Amino acid sequence: MKKIGLTLLASLFLLLSACSAQQAKPEGEAKQGNQQQPPAQQVELMVLAAASLTDALTSLKTIYENDHPGVTLTFSFGSSGKLAQQIEQGAPADLFLSASQQDMNKLDEKQLILKDTRVDFSGNSLVLVTEKDSAIAVSSFEDLTDPALKHIALGAPETVPAGRYTKEVLENLKLWDTLTDRLVYGSDVRQVLTFVEAGNAEVGVVYASDAAISKNVKVLATSKPEWHKPIVYPGAVIGASTNADAAKAFLAYLTSEEGKKVLGEYGFQ
Template sequence: MKKQLFALCTSVALLLSACSGTPSQSDKPAPAVQTDKAEIMVSAAASLTDALNELKTTFETDHPGIVVTYNFGSSGKLAQQIGQGAPSDVFLSASAKDMNVLEEKQLIAKDTRQDFTKNELVLITGANSSVKIDSFEKLTDPALQHIAVGEPEAVPAGRYAKEVMDALKITDSLQGRLVYGSDVRQVLTFVESGNADVGIVYASDAAISKNVKVLATAKSEWHKPIVYPGAVVAASTHADAAKAFLSYLTSDKGKAILQKYGFQ
């Protein structure tokens, strides 16, 4: 009887040992996959919003190790933020002036700076507006109560608009009727919503909106050349990824996307 009991206990012990033994190779959890990516912050002029959002998709597809995040705003404010130490890897400005400020302070990698596109300045009104003027000279028409422009001190489009008004000697006559936007996209919104009779924006801004129509295009001699310089920020922690983004922006793919959205 004792022998039978011992045999039974031994069998049970062996069975339990088999059930709780070391798991097979297939039972082991898969090793963790490395997902580290370089995340770059691109501080870009508001007028680039739509083009860069499309470019982000194609760039990240072609560069799976890089993730792009944008900070859109007026070039002047973005330059100020970078000057105050805000994290950024790439600066894309709508004017040379704001880039020059950072270069003078050695806040960009000078050898990476390059002009990547151009633009034009246009006078717009709402798509269903009854405004009929066909030139910038006619902005003095007293029927125009609200004329939207960018804030000249911080918004390049506003700075160019002021240069046009000064060249035409109509600046003083428009005082009291000018409505200032914090960036060029706000100017576009003022006109789209009917809160301004007309507005002065870039040709690229007018091109992406179905709610406005172009009344006139400013002559190039009325304002400084509208060029967009880009550069890697000196304090970038992902300089190689930032350089790759700038290179892509000036590649055939990048140029095609910019032209699609009205840039030259």
Template sequence: MKKQLLALCTSLGLLLTACSGTPAAPQAAQPAPATSASEAPAAPAAPTEKAEIMVSAAASLTDALNELKSTFEADNPGITVSYNFGSSGKLAQQIGQGAPSDVFLSASAKDMNGLEEKQLITKDTRQDFTKNELVLITGASSSVTIDSFEKLTDASLKHIAVGEPETVPAGRYAKEVMDTLKISDSVKDRLVYGSDVRQVLTFVESGNAEVGIVYASDALISKNVKVLATANSDWHNPIVYPGAVVAASEHADAAKTFLSYLTSDKGKEILKKYGFQ
């Protein structure tokens, strides 16, 4: 009887073991199917840095730079350009007083030199980017017929428009011409001073002055004046236009890009179109 009971218990234990089974080992996580390069999502493009730069530029550059703005911004979509035009001397004063500016384009080396001496420009960015000539003009329908700067002493000329020599490079060059020709004393009481070279041009266009002394580039853009004579380059200091990045610029890289564009083939072509050399 005991043997039968033992056998029955043994059989029951084996049966229970068989029913319960052995727990399955946990399956390892399967790697995600590989995605081909063509199916992989593209990484988001790095956003283009936006920069708005202020260019302080000599008034004589107005028309050329306005055209250059559109081509520059098209070729450099992350950068927008604003201009502050005026006489180079006044612009230099503004920069010296802390006025915001990223690039200075001067119509004379003297005004740029002053900023460089005060370490207000980044010296290694300075470069001469163009040249100009000084011309004597009169209104397109004027009866004035003089053909040389020496003849500015003609008594029939009551008003001779020039830039203010202290702040306007064109006026400074005009004074050098008159000093060289020794006619300054003869004409000083008939001089009408403009705040920049474009105002001098306006004086002659409007007939408020019979003649005026401006750059060749200014005379070229106006249909209301004609050129009477061109000054000999030996009569004045070289008319060169230096440009540089302002030391306080918060967008120095964009400012350098603008200067490089100005001296590129595209920049030179536009400057030449407007009478610069």
């Protein structure tokens, strides 16, 4: 009888020990099998981009966001000069995609971009265009002295890179002073394109990429590269960006084979 009592006491002790061990098991360990991965961080990337990039970047937006579900691309398009001014004034932005080295250089000098992220991601060329049904008999930039041309549209040289390049062309050809009274200025290169499409100017100077996306204009002539500085598109992450890593990733995508392919489809070089 005594032996049976001792056996029961031993069994009871083992049972209590097992229960205590189970209760002492860390809560985190008990739930470890049911833990879920936290959702991917959502990032809204604010990109200030040259107006000439509008169609290409709008197309890239869908492709990129599908491949990067945590990233939303938000674009603000305009002339590179005005966008650079906005950045200088503290406008919230993560990435600047410029149509000229000059405007990027200004931000670089003021230490407003991350210098080591700056990269040239594309190029372009200047073309002379007219409305698609126009009978204008012009086949070169030298022909801009034709008296039939009452209005010649170009971007404002002070803020629009395409206008700046156009001025260089006209100065090289000794035509700038001759044509001054006939020049009509657009606030960005897309407005110049609109002037020509609407017939508000007989001809206009835009990028080849702008002419490529318009069904309402035709190209009359292409500027020779030696008439102006190289048309290069630099991009850089803004120094004050709160999404620098995401901005670097998108910039890297623009220089990838896939990014270059899409840009090429829209007339960029």
